[in-house]
Amino acid sequence: MNHEKEMIRTKDLTKKFGEKTAVDHLDLTIHEGELFSLLGVNGAGKTTTIRMLSCLSRPTSGEALVGGFSCLDQAEKVKEIIGISPQDTAVAERLTVQENLAFMAALYTQDKAVCRERTERMIRLFHLEEVAGSQARTLSGGWKRKLSIAMAMIGEPQVLFLDEPTLGLDVLARRELWNLIGKLKEKRTIILTTHYMEEAEQLSDRIAIMHRGRIRACGTLSEIETLAGVSGLENAFVEIAGKEELL
Amino acid sequence: MNRTFALASRTRKELLRDPLSYIFCLAFPLVMLAIMTIVDRSIPKEAGMTVFHLSQLAPGIAVFGQTFLMLFTSLTVSKDRSGYFLVRLYATPAGSRDFILGYLLPMMEISLMQCGIIYLASWIVSLILGTPLSAGGLLLSLLMLQPSAVLFICIGLLFGTLFSEKSAPGLCSIIISLGSFLGCIWFDADSLGGIMLKICKALPFYYCTKLGRSALQLNFGTSAFWLPLLIVAGCAVVLALLSVIVFRSRMRTDLA
Numbered sequence: 232m233n234h235e236k237e238m239i240r241t242k243d244l245t246k247k248f249g250e251k252t253a254v255d256h257l258d259l260t261i262h263e264g265e266l267f268s269l270l271g272v273n274g275a276g277k278t279t280t281i282r283m284l285s286c287l288s289r290p291t292s293g294e295a296l297v298g299g300f301s302c303l304d305q306a307e308k309v310k311e312i313i314g315i316s317p318q319d320t321a322v323a324e325r326l327t328v329q330e331n332l333a334f335m336a337a338l339y340t341q342d343k344a345v346c347r348e349r350t351e352r353m354i355r356l357f358h359l360e361e362v363a364g365s366q367a368r369t370l371s372g373g374w375k376r377k378l379s380i381a382m383a384m385i386g387e388p389q390v391l392f393l394d395e396p397t398l399g400l401d402v403l404a405r406r407e408l409w410n411l412i413g414k415l416k417e418k419r420t421i422i423l424t425t426h427y428m429e430e431a432e433q434l435s436d437r438i439a440i441m442h443r444g445r446i447r448a449c450g451t452l453s454e455i456e457t458l459a460g461v462s463g464l465e466n467a468f469v470e471i472a473g474k475e476e477l478l
Numbered sequence: 479m480n481r482t483f484a485l486a487s488r489t490r491k492e493l494l495r496d497p498l499s500y501i502f503c504l505a506f507p508l509v510m511l512a513i514m515t516i517v518d519r520s521i522p523k524e525a526g527m528t529v530f531h532l533s534q535l536a537p538g539i540a541v542f543g544q545t546f547l548m549l550f551t552s553l554t555v556s557k558d559r560s561g562y563f564l565v566r567l568y569a570t571p572a573g574s575r576d577f578i579l580g581y582l583l584p585m586m587e588i589s590l591m592q593c594g595i596i597y598l599a600s601w602i603v604s605l606i607l608g609t610p611l612s613a614g615g616l617l618l619s620l621l622m623l624q625p626s627a628v629l630f631i632c633i634g635l636l637f638g639t640l641f642s643e644k645s646a647p648g649l650c651s652i653i654i655s656l657g658s659f660l661g662c663i664w665f666d667a668d669s670l671g672g673i674m675l676k677i678c679k680a681l682p683f684y685y686c687t688k689l690g691r692s693a694l695q696l697n698f699g700t701s702a703f704w705l706p707l708l709i710v711a712g713c714a715v716v717l718a719l720l721s722v723i724v725f726r727s728r729m730r731t732d733l734a
């Protein structure tokens with residue numbers, strides 16, 4: 232692991248919706264090549280954080296840097312190095328799997344040969360061969376998820392945001408996706424949100440537990456376990472997030 | 479430019495693969511063409527009704543078809559917005575210009591194809607009936623109907639941007655009924671005169687049909703051709719600008 236270079240840095244990052252503070256003075260540093268999991272109950276502010284980091288939402292205050300570029304003033308630069316797989320799979324329903332990939336590829340590069348080559352590579356990497364010619368609307372949830380993540384990857388992003396990538400998948404499909412996400416890492420920085428503790432345990436280098444827009448604990452699995460004084464991520468999560476809930 | 483083409487080609491493919499596009503944008507207008515031609519044959523000559531003569535009917539049907547392009551534009555845009563598709567595209571290096579042209583360009587291509595097919599059908603019918611339409615007139619009319627295509631498509635873009643997937647089609651169907659009625663597709667307001675004609679003349683739809691009809695008949699009179707051309711083109715430019723401004727500001731608030 233390369234912990235030299237900072238890929239993401241936020242300082243006092245805050246998002247308010249009217250009176251409601253969705254993300255509250257977030258200070259976060261994520262290094263190149265890290266797989267970082269954001270955990271938190273519904274409404275904790277995970278998606279809002281990802282949206283701000285991917286230039287889809289303007290912070291109310293504070294700042295966010297991705298790859299050294301500011302999400303506020305240098306959105307164009309940031310967009311070139313990130314990929315995002317939204318919480319809801321968003322694909323072009325009447326395009327085939329292959330066309331969806333080629334379409335996304337063309338948004339990142341002018342070079343037709345590169346487009347083709349990247350499309351082919353994603354189809355191989357995600358084992359999409361058997362559905363490559365099928366329209367996306369005919370795919371099952373699992374295939375659609377895979378396609379959605381492949382589309383996020385096609386621009387060869389340095390930073391990949393995966394918002395609940397295994398939502399609604401069966402056990403086998405989830406395991407397969409875990410394998411894939413492991414493979415995707417290479418030198419890439421991945422920020423992942425999930426409600427499955429096992430997923431975070433398996434994949435993450437570091438984990439943050441968010442609650443009401445704030446980070447309540449952040450570190451490696453064992454650091455979080457130590458902090459909570461219990462073993463197992465689920466227990467630690469209940470200890471940390473659950474206690475906050477009682478306050 | 480590559481990004482614009484990628485977006486345009488995606489819109490085009492999705493539209494051409496939707497059977498509903500063919501039913502509304504082609505089959506329905508062609509059925510109306512057939513029905514109204516039969517109606518025309520059953521109207522006694524003494525009645526002096528000319529609105530369903532092919533030379534009047536064909537441009538009317540073409541404009542009628544364009545109102546459905548508006549519906550499909552608004553459906554495409556509002557669907558992209560309601561799902562997370564457009565959000566995902568917002569996170570790519572593509573910009574608002576790419577998005578807008580990505581909707582407009584394929585709709586314009588489809589408009590040309592649509593009008594071409596309707597006019598080809600009309601021409602064949604006119605040959606069968608032994609009253610051939612002038613090929614040059616049809617061609618000119620096809621060109622002169624493109625400003626109104628822009629007009630309708632931009633209304634669609636506007637509605638798709640401003641309203642949800644549920645309300646945009648409803649609003650479009652109001653414009654479809656209003657446009658085809660006040661566009662004088664199904665009756666002749668000029669011979670009616672009075673308040674009805676005044677209302678028709680206050681809206682752009684009347685001029686769309688009038689321009690198409692005059693062009694088909696190679697009638698280059700000021701009030702028959704040039705004035706409607708000016709009005710339709712002017713309205714098209716205004717609506718195009720408006721829809722661009724609204725789309726951009728909507729994109730900014732989406733990303734707020």
Ligand SMILES: Nc1ncnc2c1ncn2[C@@H]1O[C@H](COP(=O)(O)OP(=O)(O)OP(=O)(O)O)[C@@H](O)[C@H]1O
Pocket residue numbers: 248251252253271272273274275276277278279280318
């Ligand atoms: N566009 C918005 N307008 C108003 N409030 C919003 C908006 N988006 C999010 N919120 C609020 O901000 C808070 C954080 O939402 P967010 O979607 O970031 O949570 P999350 O951690 O992703 O939850 P989940 O696990 O359910 O996906 C929630 O209380 C939500 O209601």
Ligand SMILES: [Mg+2]
Pocket residue numbers: 277278279318394
């Ligand atoms: Mg979320």
